[in-house]
Amino acid sequence: ETGVTQSPTHLIKTRGQQVTLRCSSQSGHNTVSWYQQALGQGPQFIFQYYREEENGRGNFPPRFSGLQFPNYSSELNVNALELDDSALYLCASSAQTGGLVETQYFGPGTRLLVL
Amino acid sequence: AQSVTQPDIHITVSEGASLELRCNYSYGATPYLFWYVQSPGQGLQLLLKYFSGDTLVQGIKGFEAEFKRSQSSFNLRKPSVHWSDAAEYFCAVVNTGNQFYFGTGTSLTVIP
Numbered sequence: 001e002t003g004v005t006q007s008p009t010h011l012i013k014t015r016g017q018q019v020t021l022r023c024s025s026q027s028g029h030n031t032v033s034w035y036q037q038a039l040g041q042g043p044q045f046i047f048q049y050y051r052e053e054e055n056g057r058g059n060f061p062p063r064f065s066g067l068q069f070p071n072y073s074s075e076l077n078v079n080a081l082e083l084d085d086s087a088l089y090l091c092a093s094s095a096q097t098g099g100l101v102e103t104q105y106f107g108p109g110t111r112l113l114v115l
Numbered sequence: 116a117q118s119v120t121q122p123d124i125h126i127t128v129s130e131g132a133s134l135e136l137r138c139n140y141s142y143g144a145t146p147y148l149f150w151y152v153q154s155p156g157q158g159l160q161l162l163l164k165y166f167s168g169d170t171l172v173q174g175i176k177g178f179e180a181e182f183k184r185s186q187s188s189f190n191l192r193k194p195s196v197h198w199s200d201a202a203e204y205f206c207a208v209v210n211t212g213n214q215f216y217f218g219t220g221t222s223l224t225v226i227p
């Protein structure tokens with residue numbers, strides 16, 4: 001158990017809808033990263049939040065957006081859902097200190113199905 | 116740009132046999148390297164990591180990995196595989212922005 005929790009565990013949406021996924025960081029962690037893992041693929045970096053600011057973004061369109069709250073929990077929002085957005089969405093938290101690389105601890109993921 | 120290649124999509128080994136999973140990375144500076152394991156329907160669990168120092172890294176569950184700069188590799192090994200090791204294994208390289216770049220994974224099947 002990493003202490004990182006995600007909700008919901010599963011979600012079904014239809015094309016064009018919007019979805020919000022939630023992540024609660026491990027205690028003491030100030031950084032949250034989100035990843036998309038399509039079936040049979042490795043996780044792909046979406047973006048990272050450090051102290052409530054976006055701190056890096058992968059190759060994902062603007063309809064993928066996020067928030068980090070003062071308690072370091074986070075949301076991933078996806079607008080105008082497409083079929084290809086069907087995937088496991090993973091949240092990972094870490095304790096960033098001075099820009100050093102830190103181990104990321106992953107939650108169990110939210111499985112999103114877009115019909 | 117950083118990237119990771121895991122050449123073996125799927126590996127089958129007998130229980131008790133040794134295991135080596137390959138990982139090759141591309142990164143311009145000193146790499147930070149990780150191995151994670153994912154059981155079906157689960158998140159990723161950290162097995163081990165390499166930041167610097169000793170190139171042979173010990174991890175949990177009896178796994179180890181060796182960093183070889185000359186070969187741009189970070190292969191994962193285990194001397195004797197257990198049936199519970201069946202899972203998906205991911206290698207990752209991390210940039211200085213703490214952004215992880217994963218390979219496509221190697222699926223391990225363990226046969227009795």
